Amino acid sequence: MPEGDSLFIAARNVGAVLTGRTVTRFESPLPELKEQGLEGHVVSAVRAQGKHLVIDFDDGRSFLSHLRMQGNWFAREKVALSQRQLEKTARDVSWDDENTTLIIETESSVAVLTRGAIAVLDTREKIERRLSSLGPDLLSPDYDQAEVMARLREHPDTTIAEALMLQSIVAGIGNVYKSEILFLEKVSPFLKVDELDDATLERLLKRGRDLMRRNLQRGARRTTFGTFAGQNSYVYNRSGEHCLKCDTKVRMLRQGNLQRSTYFCPECQHVES
Ligand SMILES: [Zn+2]
Numbered sequence: 001m002p003e004g005d006s007l008f009i010a011a012r013n014v015g016a017v018l019t020g021r022t023v024t025r026f027e028s029p030l031p032e033l034k035e036q037g038l039e040g041h042v043v044s045a046v047r048a049q050g051k052h053l054v055i056d057f058d059d060g061r062s063f064l065s066h067l068r069m070q071g072n073w074f075a076r077e078k079v080a081l082s083q084r085q086l087e088k089t090a091r092d093v094s095w096d097d098e099n100t101t102l103i104i105e106t107e108s109s110v111a112v113l114t115r116g117a118i119a120v121l122d123t124r125e126k127i128e129r130r131l132s133s134l135g136p137d138l139l140s141p142d143y144d145q146a147e148v149m150a151r152l153r154e155h156p157d158t159t160i161a162e163a164l165m166l167q168s169i170v171a172g173i174g175n176v177y178k179s180e181i182l183f184l185e186k187v188s189p190f191l192k193v194d195e196l197d198d199a200t201l202e203r204l205l206k207r208g209r210d211l212m213r214r215n216l217q218r219g220a221r222r223t224t225f226g227t228f229a230g231q232n233s234y235v236y237n238r239s240g241e242h243c244l245k246c247d248t249k250v251r252m253l254r255q256g257n258l259q260r261s262t263y264f265c266p267e268c269q270h271v272e273s
Pocket residue numbers: 243244245246247248265266267268269
């Protein structure tokens with residue numbers, strides 16, 4: 001199912017059971033969402049914004065969530081729940097519950113977010129600021145490549161490996177895809193954005209979109225880079241092993257302020273040693 005559609009449906013379903021109702025329980029295993037004092041406040045709106053689902057409360061705060069690949073919103077009137085489902089949603093959420101992200105209950109309804117990729121409660125202003133600074137989502141049906149190109153060009157001195165992961169440029173590319181995209185397009189992760197022409201940047205983005213779409217369709221977790229020799233990835237996490245294309249040893253270096261790992265083939269990607 002296209003992500004945009006499922007998000008729109010989720011917002012409609014969650015909105016139908018929460019909007020205008022008073023929160024009786026707001027519970028999460030995430031420390032930053034604990035004891036937020038939302039009980040007694042009214043849900044003023046539930047909306048899909050970009051790839052995010054936003055729940056507004058009447059005290060000026062909003063809850064921001066992103067589903068990414070695995071996340072899901074379950075929303076029902078309590079009368080429509082079976083006894084087993086009622087017991088399940090009424091249970092306490094333990095700190096090591098890796099499935100549940102958030103449970104919101106009202107007198108008559110319940111909404112449960114599982115495996116949310118982003119789950120943030122903050123003032124409406126801060127949530128809006130965060131949303132407006134996000135670059136276009138690579139997987140969105142209305143993905144705007146021209147916008148991403150413009151944002152890339154605003155970071156001429158940033159290495160391409162770091163730039164691909166800046167969510168303010170393009171949202172969606174993580175550490176695994178970063179290395180795989182650069183390898184498949186034979187681009188050195190250490191070149192600066194300024195050193196790459198438009199055609200190369202566009203190729204990288206297209207490759208990222210194709211890889212991620214394919215992965216989404218198969219519903220598998222990062223297992224679709226290459227069917228090549230039964231490997232899950234060409235270079236990611238293969239430091240010291242032989243490149244699947246040229247037999248040179250794959251290397252890993254850490255880059256940027258966050259010291260994120262980048263895997264590459266020095267030969268295929270023309271990296272000077
Ligand atoms: Zn190679």
